[in-house]
Amino acid sequence: MGVDLPILWALIIGFGLMMYVVMDGFDLGIGILLPFVPSIEDRDTMVNTVAPVWDGNETWLVLGGASLLAAFPLAYAVLLSALYIPLVLMFAGLIWRGVAFEFRFKADVAHRPFWDKAFAGGSYVATIAQGVSLGAFINGFKVTGPSYQGGAFDWLTPFSLFTGIALLAAYALLGSTWLILKTEGDLQRRMIALTRPITLTVLISVGVVSVWTPLNHAGIAARWFSFPDLFFLAPVPLLVLLAVWTMLRVLNRSPNAAPFCLALLLLFLGYSGLAISLWPNIIPPNISIRAAAAPPQSMGFTLVGALFIIPFILGYTAWSYFVFRGKVKAGGGYH
Amino acid sequence: MRTSEAVSNHSPQELSATLAIFVLVYCAAFGTGISYMIKLVARGPDASLGQAEEILHRRPARPLSAAPDNVDPAVDLVKD
Numbered sequence: 001m002g003v004d005l006p007i008l009w010a011l012i013i014g015f016g017l018m019m020y021v022v023m024d025g026f027d028l029g030i031g032i033l034l035p036f037v038p039s040i041e042d043r044d045t046m047v048n049t050v051a052p053v054w055d056g057n058e059t060w061l062v063l064g065g066a067s068l069l070a071a072f073p074l075a076y077a078v079l080l081s082a083l084y085i086p087l088v089l090m091f092a093g094l095i096w097r098g099v100a101f102e103f104r105f106k107a108d109v110a111h112r113p114f115w116d117k118a119f120a121g122g123s124y125v126a127t128i129a130q131g132v133s134l135g136a137f138i139n140g141f142k143v144t145g146p147s148y149q150g151g152a153f154d155w156l157t158p159f160s161l162f163t164g165i166a167l168l169a170a171y172a173l174l175g176s177t178w179l180i181l182k183t184e185g186d187l188q189r190r191m192i193a194l195t196r197p198i199t200l201t202v203l204i205s206v207g208v209v210s211v212w213t214p215l216n217h218a219g220i221a222a223r224w225f226s227f228p229d230l231f232f233l234a235p236v237p238l239l240v241l242l243a244v245w246t247m248l249r250v251l252n253r254s255p256n257a258a259p260f261c262l263a264l265l266l267l268f269l270g271y272s273g274l275a276i277s278l279w280p281n282i283i284p285p286n287i288s289i290r291a292a293a294a295p296p297q298s299m300g301f302t303l304v305g306a307l308f309i310i311p312f313i314l315g316y317t318a319w320s321y322f323v324f325r326g327k328v329k330a331g332g333g334y335h
Numbered sequence: 336m337r338t339s340e341a342v343s344n345h346s347p348q349e350l351s352a353t354l355a356i357f358v359l360v361y362c363a364a365f366g367t368g369i370s371y372m373i374k375l376v377a378r379g380p381d382a383s384l385g386q387a388e389e390i391l392h393r394r395p396a397r398p399l400s401a402a403p404d405n406v407d408p409a410v411d412l413v414k415d
Contacts, residue, residue, distance in 0.1 A: 084353070092356050095360050095361070096360055096363070099363075099364040105399075106371070106402065106404055106406065106407065108409065111408075147343070148343070
């Protein structure tokens with residue numbers, strides 16, 4: 001077969017993870033922003049903007065995990081073992097927040113604050129755990145043969161804690177710009193006001209990660225700062241600056257969809273930067289997608305299933321967003 | 336490959352702690368859910384929900400939409 005299976009699978013998993021980050025990003029972002037919005041009615045509207053679609057967003061996490069097992073079993077074994085504690089905390093956060101999401105609509109007024117805190121708390125825990133995992137992933141893992149050899153808390157470093165906090169800002173940006181798109185009136189004005197400091201926080205976080213990472217990893221520094229690659233890769237940071245500048249400008253003139261599109265662009269750029277830094281490794285610092293790949297027979301076999309199912313997932317996702325398009329009005333819920 | 340060869344090198348303490356986290360989260364989630372369902376059962380069927388329009392209004396939603404909004408899922412720790 002003329003298809004490069006490991007690369008194709010890496011693209012599928014990369015795409016799935018990006019879809020996850022984008023889609024669960026804005027609904028986790030709504031949980032992150034909830035404590036900044038005091039009015040119960042506005043909180044209901046915020047949660048209602050994602051109520052019809054949020055369950056589907058986590059499909060991509062399942063797809064990513066299952067694909068990793070099928071296509072890169074070594075990466076599945078090592079990453080899940082190395083990130084065991086943060087991932088357990090992430091799942092605990094996601095489970096708890098999913099339950100709170102359902103119950104907050106049913107609760108008595110007296111118990112509402114409890115479920116709101118549960119929803120926000122679960123979102124914070126899940127997001128920080130994902131960001132910490134990302135930081136630990138960039139730092140790399142100790143691997144001998146087919147197994148992870150590091151300690152249970154190797155993932156906990158100042159860098160990974162920073163990426164944990166940075167991801168809070170990134171998801172808050174997705175959430176606030178999503179709400180600018182989906183709401184109107186007071187809530188939208190509040191979100192426009194919040195988006196400005198969040199955008200600057202994201203810019204600072206991206207800047208810090210972009211300096212901190214090459215300082216820690218000579219290989220990543222060489223990737224970005226060698227000649228002539230410098231010229232080919234320069235558009236990534238320049239586009240980040242351009243996107244932030246455009247964001248700050250559009251926030252001044254009654255924006256609607258533009259901030260969300262710019263937030264997606266920023267996220268895509270950050271994701272590309274990460275891919276450029278780590279390629280072709282699937283287990284940093286030195287195990288490549290080829291070394292971790294499953295036998296071609298199993299990659300080919302599972303590819304048939306993946307290529308069959310992914311268009312359906314994309315199709316129903318697009319359909320449900322289309323059906324629930326437009327502004328969500330206060331009091332009009334789908335719950 | 337034997338099970339002993341496939342086992343990860345996480346310590347028993349680590350695995351017990353994470354198992355405890357899952358038990359706790361599931362007990363809280365399902366405990367609330369079960370107490371909520373018991374409350375719904377105790378209330379019995381709502382006669383006013385019989386109208387076709389009401390059912391139609393609730394149809395395109397999620398499983399919990401079927402339940403009325405005026406029953407509180409919170410667990411009553413102090414029974415009166």
